[in-house]
Amino acid sequence: MSSILKLENLKVRFSTHRGQLEAVRGVDLDIQVGTSIGIVGESGSGKTVMSRAAMGLLTGSNVTREGRVTFDGKVLSEMSREDVRNEFGTGMAMIFQDPMTALNPVRRIGSQLQESLRVRLGMSRKEARARSIELLTLVRIPEPKHMLRKFPSQLSGGMRQRIMIAIAISCNPKLLFADEPTTALDVTVQAQILELLTDLRKRLNMTMVLVTHDLGVVAGNTDYVAVMYAGEIVEQAPTTELFANMKMPYTEALFKSIPNIQMKAGSRLPVIEGRLPDPTDRPPGCGFAARCSYAQDKCFTEHPELEVAKDGHLYRCWFPLGDSVPRKVS
Amino acid sequence: MTNHAHLRKDSDVLLRVEDLVVEFKVPGNKVVNAVSSVSFDVKEGETLAVVGESGCGKTTLGKALLQIQKPKSGNVRFEGNELTSLSKNDLRSARTSIQMIFQDPISSLDPRMTVRQIVEEPLWIWSKGDENERLEKVKTLLNNVGLDPELVLDRKSYEFSGGQCQRISIARSLALEPKMLICDEPVSALDVSIQAQILNLLNDMKDRYGLTLIFISHDLSVVKAISTRIMVMYLGKVCEIGTTESIYAKPAHHYTAALISSVPVPDPTHKVERTPITGEPPSPVDPPSGCRFRTRCPAATELCATEEPMLREVSDGQFVACHYPRA
Amino acid sequence: MRKLWSTFNLPTKISTVWVMIVLFFVVTGSFLPLPNPTEYDPDASGVGLFSPGHILGTDINGYDLLSNVVNGARISILIALISVGVGGLIGSAIGIGSAYIRGKLDIVVNLLFNILLSIPNLVLGLALVAILATSADPSIPIDPNRRVFIIIFSLTTIIIPILGRIARGATLSWVNREFIVAARSMGMKDRHIIFKHIVPNVLPAIYAVIFLAIGVVIVAEGALSLLGVGIIDGVSWGAMIGRVAGDFTYAPQSMYVPVVVLALTVIAFNQIGDHLRSQLDSREGKI
Ligand SMILES: Nc1ncnc2c1ncn2[C@@H]1O[C@H](COP(=O)(O)OP(=O)(O)OP(=O)(O)O)[C@@H](O)[C@H]1O
Ligand SMILES: Nc1ncnc2c1ncn2[C@@H]1O[C@H](COP(=O)(O)OP(=O)(O)O)[C@@H](O)[C@H]1O
Ligand code: SF4
Ligand code: SF4
Ligand SMILES: [Mg+2]
Ligand SMILES: [Mg+2]
Helix, strand or coil: CCEEEEEEEEEEEEEECCEEEEEEEEEEEEEECCCEEEEECCCCCCHHHHHHHHHCCCCCCCEEEEEEEEECCEEHHHCCHHHHHHHECCCEEEECCCHHHHCCCCCCHHHHHHHHHHHHHCCCHHHHHHHHHHHHHHCCCCCHHHHCCCCHHHCCHHHHHHHHHHHHHCCCCCEEEEECCCCCCCHHHHHHHHHHHHHHHHHHCCEEEEEECCHHHHHCCCCEEEEEECCEEEEEEEHHHHHHCCCCHHHHHHHHCCCCCCCCCCCCCCCCCCCCCCCCCCCCCCCCHHHCCCCCHHHHHCCCCCEECHHHCEECCCCCCCCCCCCCCC | CCCCCCCCCHHHEEEEEEEEEEEEEECCCEEEEEEEEEEEEEECCCEEEEECCCCCCHHHHHHHHCCCCCCCEEEEEECCEEHHHCCHHHHHHHHHHEEEECCCCCCCCCCCCEHHHHHHHHHHHCCCCCHHHHHHHHHHHHHHCCCCHHHHCCCEHHHCCHHHHHHHHHHHHHCCCCCEEEEECCCCCCCHHHHHHHHHHHHHHHHHHCCEEEEEECCHHHHHCCCCEEEEEECCEEEEEEEHHHHHHCCCCHHHHHHHHHCCCCCCCCCCCCCCCCCCCCCCCCCCCCCCCCCCCCCCCHHHHHCCCCCEEEECCEEECCCCCCC | CHHHHHCCCHHHHHHHHHHHHHHHHHHHHHHCCCCCCCCECCCCCCCCCCECCECCCECCCCEEHHHHHHHHHHHHHHHHHHHHHHHHHHHHHHHHHHHHHCHHHHHHHHHHHHHHHHCCHHHHHHHHHHHHCCCCCCCCCCCHHHHHHHHHHHHHHHHHHHHHHHHHHHHHHHHCCHHHHHHHHCCCCHHHHHHHHHHHHHHHHHHHHHHHHHHHHHHHHHHHHHCCCCCCCCCCHHHHHHHHHHHCCCCCHHHHHHHHHHHHHHHHHHHHHHHHHHHHHHHHHHC
16 A cells, blocks of 8 residues: 555644644654545644645645645645645545535536536536536435536535535545534434545545544544544544554543433433643643543653554553553542 | 324423424515424423424424514413413513523624623623622622633633533523523534533533423434433424433334434444435425425335324324334 | 724824824814915915925915815815714614614615615715705805705715615624524513624724725715815815816916825725724634
């Protein structure tokens, strides 16, 4: 297998009126062709910033990006913005959380769908139309011809997300970034969209990065999972390995806090108390220490490095779960 | 044609809704059947979960209970008062004993007001206490919802995360010490890890303030922890209603079963025997004849198209509107 | 205040300073040691800039330009402030009220706004002045006070739909927010909802446009005067320009002094308005 996207020591800093804010703090990630990886973490953990930085989509005078991003053999972090832009569509594409704001409200679905086909692939009007009907069928929209004439506001959230997917895959990208593609949707529609994405990924042989806050969403739809916390990857493993053998107390807490349909009715849910540390003023030790029920003195003073266990399981914790090291539970 | 099999004795319930109909006129002389003849009741201290897909009329139902959205017909009886026929002024005071919290935590709070002003507002409207008493009350409320008054009182809502905004909303809704709280998807816009916190908080507040809850959601996994009864809605109609245990143990309606199997399970080895439910609900402007779910139902027959199924009891306290309920 | 100033960029700062200077002259104009604007200097007709005693020169008849510009500022700015103030108040009230109440009233109001906005400002102003300021007997001139009133009335009518539409749009975007529904569900009276929740949220949008509107009014008033239907014997900037238009070849300064002052003032108001607008947009984005 070869690598399609490789992040090496990726860092993103914003300068704000409250000082330097380090949103992504040295992320290493190597994504293999044809796999699907889930990036999981709570709101504010840096998932969106990391994926945008990887795609070179972060702009603004207050942003600094460090580190190396290699996509499909090309070093994106050293290319001009123009060259990076040329990778969009055919190389990589993105789907966003809010399908309403990502579509232009005053243009018909057809013209938005055909735009990149004509511009990027140089299709004629007729070819683009035929291809867009094909795409709409691919994302399972009934009566695709009818759909071309509609405006985004006439569609439900689920339909809009299907349109976004159709636009994203229109130029056969190798890598698809999906940033919380189902967070704004109902569970029933979420199930359909996830199934669709997984199916399309296999059929079109795409690599997929699925960003979400819900461990339930990654369970059935990814090969690998990376858990992010406070701008770092704190645990990473093949999906089945991760769920079978969680090493990081944070992952476990995240897992336990999911409202689970299999639990007893009326039972009290376990929660993660507290909140993410202030990103402008990170504590010296483990970022989770103040909220971790296994934390010991060392956790507050020394920052844990990413350790490698067997089966490609990475974790960032002084006292990983399932270890025989004795610890006091506070 | 009544659909009242599931209603309990009038004297036992806090809220009783009968044959409630809410319609919206839309351009082209058409009518959206948002809520079509819905009946249910809620006993004091119960938590009724109202579950269904987006657009099935849950929010409209909630607003119609409060008469923020005027129903076309039907009755809403709360503590013996018929809310649909109250005068504007009586309604204003009746509303104080039913409060609502909303899905979007950010847009539920006025961005130009401080947390103190927001939580104090209901007390101000009803001239409860003098300034000092009100401030004390605000502090107590904020404490109870898990916010430190000293840290939050003078900040504005947009400085807070979604979960914190939802806590502020809950504090505000409790200020007038209502009997009933209608929660419209209070956790749908939040991270899973925060959802649990808010659900626990609502349960605590329910005990502390002796509340009766109506909890609206599209996600059956979320309501399991909080509800005592569940009412499943589809396209403006009630499909199934029953105790929480019975609904999860043996969903009788095909739609309920589909909702249950749509919930993502955080276990990669779990193989979904997904009840096939595809597509989206049809338009409420022109709902299907007979059973409204028939266009997506795996068990639909001829009969489902011609005759509307009525709610009937399938097991103790579980009622379903289906010609061929699941065994 | 200092915080607001710190958000300004250089052009906005310059514009603010210019507006301050103009306002300073509006307030203190009549006390300053300037030549009498209505008395001509027979020894200095048509002298250029920086002539002794006449910093900005004089026109062909020997009237001092600086004192006339200062005097004109009083009339022009006062007319602008009054018509924008009154028009803004009425327009906002109509806009907010109709957007809050909705229904037929709102349809009618929106239609009226659209009709008024589709007529070019100047045409609308001219038409109103022509209808209101024509006396039955042409030999009896219209009372000058009444004339001023009519001009202000016409300019106010231009402003009402501009600000009314802004207020209506802003109200519509707030009125469906859930906090408004929440306020209603707590039993808040409509009057209180409007004044506590809607007005404070709509005001910033109106402030930003008010500056643009002042620019519009100054130009409109100037144009009306140029066309001879303004304040004829008055000395607003527009009237000054109109009066000397024929003398351009002999005393160009008499033309460009008021033109430059008028243009700078309009540009300054627009700049401040634009800046406030963009500030507002970026803040609204955060909310
Ligand atoms: N343009 C910006 N300027 C300053 N700080 C920013 C900016 N964008 C993001 N941040 C900060 O970076 C951190 C990470 O944000 P990010 O959006 O990546 O989180 P996320 O994990 O995607 O969360 P969510 O689940 O809410 O989408 C946060 O603390 C956020 O406030
Ligand atoms: N103001 C309105 N005008 C027209 N249709 C509306 C209005 N509000 C809601 N509807 C329609 O009524 C139906 C039920 O809506 P709603 O109660 O918001 O659903 P839910 O809360 O279950 O997602 C939907 O089809 C919706 O589009
Ligand atoms: S390093 Fe310590 S504080 Fe951090 S997760 Fe591990 S045990 Fe908890
Ligand atoms: S009545 Fe018929 S269509 Fe409706 S749920 Fe039952 S079987 Fe399905
Ligand atoms: Mg994000
Ligand atoms: Mg809703």
